[in-house]
Amino acid sequence: MPRSAWIEDSKIPEERAKREQSDFLRYENSVGHIADFHALRHTFITNLARGGVHPKLAQDLARHCDVNLTLSRYSHTVISERATALRSLPDLAITPVGAEPRDANGASLTAARRLEEPVAAPPTPPTENPVLLPKKPQKQVETATLSMYFACTLLTV
Secondary structure, three states: OHHHHHHHOOOOHHHHHHHHHOOOOOOEOOOOOEOOHHHHHHHHHHHHHHOOOOHHHHHHHHOOOOHHHHHHHHOOOOHHHHHHHHHOOOOOOOOOOOOOOEOOOOOEHHHHHHHHOOOOOOOOOOOOOHHHOOOOOOOOOOHHHHHHHHHHHHHOO
16 A cells, blocks of 8 residues: 555654654545545546547556547546537527527527628519529438437437
């Protein structure tokens, strides 16, 4: 054990007695705080992942033989990180005709654009009957992409 080795390392009896009375390297100190040194490995690997360190380098620093062990057992996420990751996905919601587009926080995108863009002349109405005009094809979003997006969104609720 590291603590016993530290105590045994003292050469002077007074120093040894002082070390024995100390909380240094104890699993639980006199106040009841616990120092779980193995948990520091989890914190270390998790912080490497949060810092954007390449998984192979994290594996090497943890001295693991398999990157899967490093990532699946020692790296952890919290719900706020998952929510942030999901917010980074593009908005796949289809805005109904006439509805004002909004960002993820509910702010009007049209109002923001009005501040950025110069004022343009209003569009001229078509001279032909609008019912007879060909409809513009709308972009279709792949069903698999939408399904994955909604599944991930439900996981954070």
